[in-house]
Amino acid sequence: MASTLVRGKYVITKALSRTEVEIIENGAIFQQDGRIVEIGPYEELAAKYQPDEVLGSEHDVVMPGFVNSHHHVGLTPLQLGSLDYPLELWFASRLSARKIDFYLDTLYSAFEMIESGITTVQHIHGWLPGPAGAWPDITANLLKAYEDIGMRVSYCFGVRTQNHFVYESNDEFVAKQPPSIAADMEALLKPHEVPLKDYLCFFESLWQEWEGKGSDRIRIQLAPANLHWCDDEALTQQNEYAQKYGVGMHMHLLETPYQMEYAKRRTGTTAVKHLNKMGVLGEHLP
Ligand SMILES: [Zn+2]
Structure with a gap:
């Protein structure tokens, strides 16, 4: 991989707080084989290294x-054809979306993210039907796209153990449907x-x-998809897994x-207080 000197009028090296950053004026970054070797004044780094390419200028x-x-x-x-409905109707409208290739779809959004300056992404996947045996191939294709493009990703697969379509059990919902569509809804x-x-x-x-591969770009985390999609057992067990494997949760x-x-109806309190009471909130789920 080539070496590069990236220069700018202002090189922002890191955030010091929510409102302050560390800046090197007329600075530069020298990278070799995808690793940052040194950050410092442009004149100094330009004299010290012989990069294959210089990017940026004193105006950047x-x-x-x-x-x-x-x-x-x-x-x-x-x-894909869904209008911008409120969330509940939007989920219904998305049932008709066509199937797409996960590798290409992920690459497509990765192009967009990189173009916007995004190099790291929290990818919450899921909303796929079972059986779970179908998921590893899909996930492998998706993660390959991030590997190929070189983005960092924290990948999690949304866990939904109940209430897949509305805020009550699937059986209760299906039982309320007219006979003409009840069987179709159940099959869905x-x-x-x-x-x-x-x-x-x-x-x-x-x-x-992924731990075995020792990738420095891809991490696997947990995702209880939402309170209504997870019963308390699912929340508790994922919380235990988060501690056991030392991973974060995204919800x-x-x-x-x-x-x-x-x-309110399920817990008698707020969603956040309920999660807090269960001990699910913490550094792994801030
Ligand atoms: Zn989301």
């Missing part, structure tokens, strides 16, 4: 890559009812695989007024 700002802390897909639901929802142990096994094998919470009302 050079800064660390951005982190996209919540990401799902490449082609957006709008591009059943494959999503994957046992918790299958989700945990999937996490475990993925974690072992959706309180995205709509309906979810707030659901949390």
Whole structure:
């Protein structure tokens, strides 16, 4: 891999607080084989190294890559035909979306992210039907896209053990449907009812695989998809796995007024207080 000297009028090296950064004026970064060797004044580094290429100028700002802390897909639901509905209707509208290639879809969004200065992403995957045996190939393709393009990724697969379509059990929901569509709804929802142990096994094998590879760009984490999608057992077990494997958890919470009302009815308190009481919040789920 080539060596490069990247220069700028301002080289931002790191954040010191939420409002302050460390800046080197007329600075530069020398990288060799994808590793930063030295950061310092441009004149000094230009005299010391013979880079294959000099990027930037005395008019540019050079800064660390951005982190996209919540990401799902490449082609957006709008591009795939879903209008910008409220979340609950939006999920329904997405049922008709066409199947797409996970490798290409991930590459597509990776291009967009890199173009925007993002070099690290938290990728929350999931919303796929079971059986869990179908997931490793899909995940391997998705992670290969990040490997090929060179982005850092924290990958997690959303765990959903209940209430896949609305804020009540699939059986209760199906029982309320007119006979003309009840069977279709049941056939649609059943494959999503994957046992918790299958989700945990999937996490475990993925974690072992990527720990074994010793990748410095890809990490595997956990994702209880949302409070209404996880019963307390699923939350507790994932929390235990997070401690056991030393990984973070990423979770959706309180995205709509309906979810707030659901949390109140289920727990008698707020979603956040419930999670806190269960000991699920912490450094691994801030
Ligand atoms: Zn999300």
